[in-house]
Amino acid sequence: xxxxxxxxxxxxxxxxxxxxxxxxxxxxxxxxxxxxxxxxxxxxxxxxxxxxxxxxxxxxxxxxxxxxxxxxxxxxxxxxxxxxxxxxxxxxxxxxxxxxxxxxxxxxxxxxxxxx
Amino acid sequence: xxxxxxxxxxxxxxxxxxxxxxxxxxxxxxxxxxxxxxxxxxxxxxxxxxxxxxxxxxxxxxxxxxxxxxxxxxxxxxxxxxxxxxxxxxxxxxxxxxxxxxxxxxxxx
Numbered sequence: 001x002x003x004x005x006x007x008x009x010x011x012x013x014x015x016x017x018x019x020x021x022x023x024x025x026x027x028x029x030x031x032x033x034x035x036x037x038x039x040x041x042x043x044x045x046x047x048x049x050x051x052x053x054x055x056x057x058x059x060x061x062x063x064x065x066x067x068x069x070x071x072x073x074x075x076x077x078x079x080x081x082x083x084x085x086x087x088x089x090x091x092x093x094x095x096x097x098x099x100x101x102x103x104x105x106x107x108x109x110x111x112x113x114x115x116x
Numbered sequence: 117x118x119x120x121x122x123x124x125x126x127x128x129x130x131x132x133x134x135x136x137x138x139x140x141x142x143x144x145x146x147x148x149x150x151x152x153x154x155x156x157x158x159x160x161x162x163x164x165x166x167x168x169x170x171x172x173x174x175x176x177x178x179x180x181x182x183x184x185x186x187x188x189x190x191x192x193x194x195x196x197x198x199x200x201x202x203x204x205x206x207x208x209x210x211x212x213x214x215x216x217x218x219x220x221x222x223x224x225x
Contacts, residue, residue, distance in 0.1 A: 035214065045153075045161065045204055047214035059212035095160055101208055102151035102166030104173075109160055 002026040002105045004096045009110030016086050016114070022079040022096030022107055030054075030074035033099040036081050038092035039109075046092070049081065050099060064090075086114045118143045120205055122217035128225040135192040137220045139205035144185045149209030152181055152190045155219075156201045164203075165190065192222075200224050 008020040022034075036048040049070040050059045058070050069082040079096055091114050097103040119142040129135055139150065148168035153161040163172040165181035168188055178193045192199055205217040 037214075044219045045155075045206075045216040047216065050212060050214070057212075061213070099208075100166075101149065102163045102172065102206070103153075103161075103214075104163045104166075106160035106162070 002098065004098065004105055004107035006094065006096050006107040006110040009094065009112045011113045011115065012086055013116050014087060014114055017082070017084045018086065018112060020081040020083065020094055020096075020110060020112070024077045024079065024096075024098075027098070027105075029072075029077040034072060034079045035097045035099040035103060036070065036079075037095045037097055037103065037106075038090075038112075039095070040089075040092040043092075048094070051079070083112070086112075088114050090114050117213065118145070118207055118210060118215055120207055120215055120217035122203075122205055122220050124220060125218070126221040126223055128223045129195055130225045131195050131197055133195050135190075135195055135199070135222055137190040137192075137203055137222075139183075139188040139190070139217050141186045141188070141207065145188075145207060146210045148184055149207060150181075150183070150188050151206045151208060152179075153204045153206065154199075154201055155204065156198075161204065195222070197224075 003025045005023045035050040051070045067085045071080045093109040095109045096107040098105040121140045123138045150168045152165040155161040169181045180191045202221045207215040
């Protein structure tokens with residue numbers, strides 16, 4: 001069955017960095033675009049970044065552009081999100097999703113807390 | 117940039133009743149690339165509907181989606197106790213960006 005498992009979240013100080021990972025299984029990872037979605041505590045869903053199946057194209061929300069970098073390793077069936085210059089407003093649960101048009105599979109999420 | 121507005125923000129109904137949730141786009145949605153998600157407390161969202169009206173795998177037939185252009189609806193024909201949670205609409209395909217509505221919470225009356 002399809003599984004997406006995120007890791008790498010935690011507590012970080014403002015200005016710091018974190019790298020999130022998402023391990024995929026149960027499907028041909030290299031065939032799908034992948035997307036990161038985040039949800040601040042008690043808030044709605046926010047698109048963060050997407051990457052095409054071949055890794056040639058990436059897209060970012062304005063709120064993270066220039067600070068976050070999405071990447072993937074199709075051989076390792078893994079998706080990544082390098083988050084730099086973190087701000088308090090980046091505090092959220094970050095979800096890894098399979099992007100088939102609709103986001104048809106989601107990981108359980110990993111919590112990122114940016115606080116001094 | 118297309119903005120999605122969900123209404124109402126919350127809805128109070130009883131089990132067995134019909135729920136009608138609205139999602140309005142600020143511009144016409146290309147090819148009805150509109151999805152609906154359900155999110156239970158403490159869980160990741162789950163895809164219910166894609167392409168405005170196609171049910172995702174394993175979704176009960178009490179959930180249905182309709183609409184086109186700028187107005188879309190998620191209908192739950194008979195509310196079950198586990199349906200009293202939050203629902204989001206989402207636009208895809210019209211730009212690299214994915215846009216979500218603000219959500220509708222369905223509460224027990």
